[in-house]
Every structure is written in C-alpha cells, then in structure tokens.
Amino acid sequence: MLFTSYTFIAFLIILFLVYYLLPHKWQWVITLCAGLFFYAYAFKDPGKQFGFFFIIITIITTYLSARLIDRNLKIQQEYVKTNKETLDRDVKKAYKEKMRKKRLLILTGCLVLNFGILAVLKYTNFAISNVNGVIKLFGSEAAVGSVDFVLPLGISFYTFQSMGYLIDVYRGKYESVRNPFKFALFVSFFPQLIQGPISRYDDMADSLFVPHSFDFTRVSRGIERILWGYFKKVVIADRMLVGVKEIIGAPDTYFGFYVFLGAIFYALELYADFTGGIDITIGIAEVLGIKVRENFERPYFSKSIKEYWRRWHISLGAWFTEYLFYPVSVSKPSLKLSKWSRAHLGEKVGKRLPVYIATISVWLITGIWPGAAWNFAVWGLGNCFFIMLSEELEPLYDKFHKRFNVLGTTPWKIFQILRTFAIMCSLRMLDCYRNVPVTFKMFGTMFTRFNAPEVFREGLWNIGLSIPDYIVLLCGTAVLFTVSMIGRHGDVRKRVFAKNPVVTVSVCSILLILILVFGAYGIGYDASQFIYNQF
Amino acid sequence: MDELLEILQNLHPDVDFEECDTLIDDGILDSFDIVSLIAEISDTFDVVIGAENIIPENFNSAQALYDLIERLEEE
Numbered sequence: 001m002l003f004t005s006y007t008f009i010a011f012l013i014i015l016f017l018v019y020y021l022l023p024h025k026w027q028w029v030i031t032l033c034a035g036l037f038f039y040a041y042a043f044k045d046p047g048k049q050f051g052f053f054f055i056i057i058t059i060i061t062t063y064l065s066a067r068l069i070d071r072n073l074k075i076q077q078e079y080v081k082t083n084k085e086t087l088d089r090d091v092k093k094a095y096k097e098k099m100r101k102k103r104l105l106i107l108t109g110c111l112v113l114n115f116g117i118l119a120v121l122k123y124t125n126f127a128i129s130n131v132n133g134v135i136k137l138f139g140s141e142a143a144v145g146s147v148d149f150v151l152p153l154g155i156s157f158y159t160f161q162s163m164g165y166l167i168d169v170y171r172g173k174y175e176s177v178r179n180p181f182k183f184a185l186f187v188s189f190f191p192q193l194i195q196g197p198i199s200r201y202d203d204m205a206d207s208l209f210v211p212h213s214f215d216f217t218r219v220s221r222g223i224e225r226i227l228w229g230y231f232k233k234v235v236i237a238d239r240m241l242v243g244v245k246e247i248i249g250a251p252d253t254y255f256g257f258y259v260f261l262g263a264i265f266y267a268l269e270l271y272a273d274f275t276g277g278i279d280i281t282i283g284i285a286e287v288l289g290i291k292v293r294e295n296f297e298r299p300y301f302s303k304s305i306k307e308y309w310r311r312w313h314i315s316l317g318a319w320f321t322e323y324l325f326y327p328v329s330v331s332k333p334s335l336k337l338s339k340w341s342r343a344h345l346g347e348k349v350g351k352r353l354p355v356y357i358a359t360i361s362v363w364l365i366t367g368i369w370p371g372a373a374w375n376f377a378v379w380g381l382g383n384c385f386f387i388m389l390s391e392e393l394e395p396l397y398d399k400f401h402k403r404f405n406v407l408g409t410t411p412w413k414i415f416q417i418l419r420t421f422a423i424m425c426s427l428r429m430l431d432c433y434r435n436v437p438v439t440f441k442m443f444g445t446m447f448t449r450f451n452a453p454e455v456f457r458e459g460l461w462n463i464g465l466s467i468p469d470y471i472v473l474l475c476g477t478a479v480l481f482t483v484s485m486i487g488r489h490g491d492v493r494k495r496v497f498a499k500n501p502v503v504t505v506s507v508c509s510i511l512l513i514l515i516l517v518f519g520a521y522g523i524g525y526d527a528s529q530f531i532y533n534q535f
Numbered sequence: 536m537d538e539l540l541e542i543l544q545n546l547h548p549d550v551d552f553e554e555c556d557t558l559i560d561d562g563i564l565d566s567f568d569i570v571s572l573i574a575e576i577s578d579t580f581d582v583v584i585g586a587e588n589i590i591p592e593n594f595n596s597a598q599a600l601y602d603l604i605e606r607l608e609e610e
Contacts, residue, residue, distance in 0.1 A: 171587035306565065321566055326586040329570040335583075338574040355570045391567060 001041045003280050004234060011038065016287060024211035028185055031208075031288060035190035042153045051150035054121070055158055055188060058114055062162040063183045065110035066169040066176035069103045073172060107170045111163060118159050121149045126372030154194040156369060160319055162187050165201045167323055174202050182209055189290070191281040195274070197295040197315035204291060212289030220504050221493055222286030227511035229279030234519035236476040237273035240265050242464040242520075248432045251442055256449035258459060259442045263425040266432050268477060271300065274313070298484045303416035305386045308424060316369075320362050329358035352391075360384055370431075375439065379430040386423055472518050536601050542575045543597055556596035564594060572600075582607040 043052040076099040177183040247254040247262035285292040299312035342350030367380015401407040433439040543552040
C-alpha cells in the first residue's frame with residue numbers, strides 16, 4: 001500500500017475515525033491492528049505471504065531476549081543487594097562479570113539472528129553475483145544461480161529499530177517492555193515502518209501507549225504536515241523524477257551539461273521524496289498523538305559533509321554512531337590499537353588510526369545499507385574520504401580563516417554551503433547511475449564535453465518535462481527554499497498556527513488544491529514508490 | 536581534574552573547559568573528539584568508558600566527565 005495510493009488515503013481516513021470514535025483506551029490496540037493490516041497488505045500477492053513472518057520473528061526474538069536480559073539484570077541486582085555485607089569486592093566483581101557474559105550471550109544471539117536474516121535476504125544475490133564475477137575472471141562459464149527472495153518491506157528500518165531497543169535494554173538504559181503486544185506496536189508502528197525515522201523506544205513510549213483525546217490544534221497541524229509531505233512528493237519529486245529518469249537512462253545521449261542538470265534534479269527529487277515521506281509519517285503520528293523524532297534539519301544548508309550527515313536522515317546517522325561507531329572505536333582492541341599506534345607511529349597518526357578504522361567500517365556499512373551493490377559501497381567510502389579529508393585539512397582551514405578573516409561572513413557561508421551541495425551531488429551520481437565506471441565516465445563528461453548552449457536551446461525540452469512542468473518545479477523549489485529559510489528561526493507550522501487557526505485551515509486548503517491540480521498524475525507519470533521504501 | 540582539563544585543552548585549545556557546559560549540545564566535541572578523549576582518559580586514569588556511557592550528560596562539561604571517571608573508578 002503506497003503512501004500515494006487511494007487505498008492508503010482511505011485506510012488513513014478509516015483509521016483516524018475509528019481511533020477517535022472508539023474508547024480511547026483501545027487506541028494503541030487499534031494502531032497495532034492497523035500496522036499489522038498495513039504490513040500484511042504488502043504481502044497480499046500469491047507466493048509473497050511468507051515475507052510477512054520475518055517481522056513477526058524479529059518481534060518475538062527481540063521481545064524474549066530483552067525480557068531475559070532484564071530478568072538476568074534484576075537477579076544480579078537483587079543478589080548484590082541481599083549479600084551487600086558479605087560479598088567482598090572481588091567476588092562481587094566476578095559475579096557481575098559472569099552475569100554480564102550471560103546477558104551478552106543473549107544479546108549476541110539475537111543480533112546475529114536478526115542481522116543474519118537481513119544479510120541473507122538482502123545480500124545473498126550480491127554475494128552470488130560477485131562469486132560469478134570471480135568465476136568468470138578465471139575463464140569459466142559456470143555460474144551460481146541467483147535466489148528469488150521476497151525482501152520484506154522496511155526490513156532494515158524495523159531491524160535497526162528493534163536491535164537499538166535490545167542494545168539499550170542490555171546497556172540498562174531502560175527496562176524491557178512487559179506486554180509483547182505493546183512491543184509489537186513499537187516495531188510495527190506503520191507510518192515509520194517503511195522509511196523511518198528509526199525511533200528509540202524511550203522517545204516514543206510516552207506517547208505510543210497512552211490514550212489521546214481529539215485535539216483540534218494537534219490534529220490540524222498533523223494534517224497540515226501530511227499535506228505538506230504529499231505536496232513535496234507528488235508535485236515536486238514525482239515530476240522531477242521524469243527528467244532524472246530520462247537523463248540517467250540514456251548516458252550515451254545525455255552527457256556533459258545534462259549530467260550536471262541531472263545531479264541537481266536528483267538532489268531536489270531525493271530531498272522532496274524522502275523529506276516528503278517523513279513529513280507524511282510525522283504528520284500521521286501527530287494526528288494520532290504519537291511523537292516521532294525529526295529526521296531532517298535543512299540538510300542542504302550544511303556547511304560541511306560532517307554537518308550534512310548530522311542533518312540528513314538524522315535517526316540513521318544517530319543509530320550508526322551510537323550502536324556501531326562508538327562501540328567499535330572505544331572497544332578494548334581499538335583502545336589497544338590506539339595505545340600501540342601512539343607509541344609507534346607518533347601522537348598525531350596514532351590518535352587518528354583507530355578512529356579512522358572505525359569511520360571507514362561504519363561508512364562502508366552505511367554505504368551498502370541502502371543496497372547491495374558496489375556503487376553504494378563506493379558512495380559510502382566517498383563520503384568517508386571527504387569527512388577524513390576535511391578533518392586532515394582542518395589546521396589549514398584554520399590558518400586560512402585567520403589569515404583572511406572570512407569565517408562567519410555571509411559570502412563564505414554561501415561558499416561552504418555550495419561546496420557541500422556540490423560534493424553531495426557528485427557522490428550521489430553513484431546512486432543515480434548505479435554503476436561505478438559509468439558514474440566516473442559521466443562525471444568526467446561534465447568537464448570534457450561542453451554542451452550547455454545546446455542543452456538550453458533545445459535539450460531542456462527533450463527530457464520529458466514541458467514549460468508548465470518547469471514552472472511548477474521552479475515555483476515548488478522556491479516554496480521549499482522559502483519554508484527552509486523561515487524554518488531556521490523555529491518550527492514554521494507553530495509560527496503559522498500561533499498567528500491564527502484560520503491560517504492553518506487556509507494553508508491546508510491551498511496545499512490540497514496544489515496537490516490535486518499540480519500533482520504528477522495521469523499519462524506519462526507513474527505513481528512512484530518512495531525511494532527509501534526499497535531499503 | 537587538572538589532568539583531564541589538560542587533555543581537553545590539548546584537543547581544543549580555544550575552548551574554556553572550566554566554564555563550558557554545552558560541549559555536546561553546541562557541537563564543540565564531535566564523535567572524533569569523543570573517541571580520542573576516551574582513548575586518552577583510558578591511558579591516564581585507567582578506566583574504561585564504554586559506549587553505553589557516551590551520552591550528552593556525561594560529556595557536556597569537564598566536570599560531568601570527571602564525575603563519570605570517578606564513578607567508573609569506584610566500580
């Protein structure tokens with residue numbers, strides 16, 4: 001059920017009505033049922049039903065593991081408390097260590113099982129294609145056949161969210177959930193199931209299970225956010241997609257300036273698509289009274305790649321930092337390596353080596369997270385390269401800033417923003433062409449084949465977009481930019497609503513009209529899936 | 536505390552670590568800094584700061600970090 005389908009809109013309307021008309025104490029049960037129905041609907045086609053059970057496996061194994069870990073921790077605390085007077089320090093330490101190892105075993109088992117499922121379903125064919133590539137290198141015609149797996153919808157998102165919860169319970173950050181159905185709701189909360197954000201249990205729990213009465217202000221703000229998301233998706237992203245597909249689909253025809261244009265179009269399409277989807281998610285949650293964390297903070301205004309990644313897909317970045325980067329980089333082997341490298345390679349290199357090893361690992365995984373392909377791996381390592389480069393160049397930047405006194409000035413800020421945008425657009429070309437050599441070749445044509453005049457003269461009209469399309473896209477982008485500029489000083493909707501409820505109703509009406517009139521529907525358009533749904 | 540302040544000062548000579556209590560909230564310390572910091576603390580104080588301890592409350596100020604080190608030393 002696509003967010004952009006009429007079935008989904010009908011599903012939402014029915015859900016909102018049932019949610020507020022039935023006794024409020026059942027709201028969390030209604031949301032759970034809605035989530036399971038939404039998810040099961042994705043596997044309605046014959047032969048695909050099996051895919052539904054993977055989320056059930058994740059729910060059951062994570063729930064049980066968290067309960068076991070919690071139980072173990074409680075037994076330990078109780079034992080230490082009861083025997084406080086009699087236990088000496090070393091015995092207590094040994095006992096705690098023994099119990100910790102048991103908890104670690106449960107945690108590891110569950111992590112291996114769930115990430116194992118994810119890896120097998122997502123990366124088996126990638127591994128097979130690489131094996132076949134190697135076999136071919138040796139001149140053999142033999143090939144391993146690919147496997148036809150049903151990749152469960154949103155498997156990365158719900159696996160990451162569940163495993164984050166389990167690690168938090170292991171770390172003693174909060175207690176495990178007693179009620180298995182409440183935990184099932186946390187994992188299967190449908191608006192965020194297919195493209196995030198990846199929520200933390202302690203962020204959501206307060207609002208997820210409590211009754212919510214109908215609050216006109218909150219509900220209308222939620223609807224406003226949903227409509228804003230649809231505006232971004234169907235008016236901007238889906239229209240832009242036509243041009244992007246045309247340019248990327250025919251690299252022999254569209255080279256030089258077309259590639260530059262394609263990269264800009266893709267940047268806007270991706271932004272409108274992904275943030276639009278998240279707006280719909282957060283808007284639905286808001287109507288239901290449930291708090292979901294923000295996932296974007298005007299990423300295209302970032303002044304460095306590091307900053308960009310703090311503002312784009314925030315929840316994924318936070319997940320990787322919290323559950324992968326830190327555990328790897330402060331692990332005992334890493335600290336040992338740090339000590340060794342500082343002693344043998346000098347203070348400067350020694351300090352950086354373990355951090356850089358952890359950074360490269362994290363970026364490699366971040367790269368292949370969206371897709372099992374070499375282009376994504378190179379994309380991840382490309383990001384990593386620029387982050388490490390900027391880290392290394394920092395002393396040089398400092399000297400430059402001091403010498404020319406430009407830091408903080410508007411022209412310099414604009415330069416930094418444009419530089420970051422250009423680097424990100426270049427890296428994303430790997431995502432567009434999905435082929436490493438082709439991407440590098442097409443990137444090169446921007447500098448070797450100058451055809452800008454020709455593109456402006458006639459090319460612009462040959463990529464599936466008409467003059468009205470360009471006008472809609474220009475106006476839409478201007479609206480996005482303006483809203484982002486206003487958003488720098490606080491939540492735009494709060495500021496709009498604070499003035500007058502009539503304003504919100506008007507904004508909603510205008511957005512609805514714009515979506516209906518300018519939405520990319522009909523012949524030539526495909527009611528496309530959100531880009532991140534496939535992850 | 537002086538040893539900790541020295542480590543912090545080496546990392547960012549321009550920051551007043553005795554006064555600042557928004558080291559994480561204001562983005563003064565990033566993930567690279569935190570990892571370097573933990574490696575140096577583990578050498579100097581002989582404590583292991585695990586990933587579970589890396590939360591803003593423990594790293595927002597030199598004092599909070601020092602309190603964490605003391606807590607870990609006691610354990």
